[in-house]
Amino acid sequence: MKAPILKQGPYLIASLQPELTDTDLLQLQEALVEQVGRFRSRGIILDVTTLDVMDSFATRTLRNIAQAVGLRGAEAVIVGIRPEVAFAMVQLGLDLRLSGVQTTLDLEEALAILDRQHKELGRRG
Amino acid sequence: MADVVRVAIRSDADIVMVRQQARVLARELGFSTSDLTLIATALSELARNIVEYAHGGEIILSRIKEGDRCGFVIIARDNGPGIADVERAMQDGYSTGTGLGLGLPGTKRLMDEFEITSGIGQGTTVRVTKWVR
DSSP states (O other), X not given: OOSOEEEETTEEEEEOOTTOOHHHHHHHHHHHHHHHHHTTOSEEEEEOTTOSOOOHHHHHHHHHHHHHHHHTTOEEEXXXXXXXXXXXXXXXXXXXXXXXXXXXXXXXXXXXXXXXXXXXXXXXX | OOXXXXXXXXXXXXXXXXXXXXXXXXHTTTOOHHHHHHHHHHHHHHHHHIIIIISOEXXXXXXXXXXXXXXXXXXXXXXXXXXXXXXXXXXXXXOSSSXXXXXXXXXXXXXXXXXXXXXXTTEEEEEEEEEOO
């Protein structure tokens, strides 16, 4: 597995590497959706800090991961889209937020968002 | 480094590889980090089209000089089925494959110049240029 998945309490954290191929991304997608069930995770964090390109395939796959884990009861947050990558995505016509995917600048903020949602869920349930 | 590099594109691993080669070539021309990312993203879309629709082709990367300006040219060529309706393929959201339909129109927005030649049974050639600002 080229994108290691770390378990951090009720969350899973995946760090995406620049040399990931489409096949690797699809493997990551499968692994995350499966592990969310196995570990009863409440959230996943997709760290893209080191990615120097996010093309339409990568964006679509990240969106699919977010939606699929959402159906499995976990929230997804994408962390660390670089400024130049953000600009290229906009030019290309990709906006992850339009499909309801949460994004933050760093890991700390992502964990804070997930903690907040996790607590709210606990209060309701 | 040579000014023209040809890379055969057959699988998704080639997409990653050609992107890395382009980055090295384009960086030497003096592109900004932002422009390098735009080039890499456009290249990624073009290479993926070759893998997805033509199951193979090639990408030719070259550095050009025109007067006192320098540019980076990407030619993506395949002998695949070709595009029946090029005009339609250039519209956002139109796709016959599994993509978002942003590949070709998106690539055009990322680069300074864009030309496409395609016809049924004749394959597809896309030529894009980015000039150093």
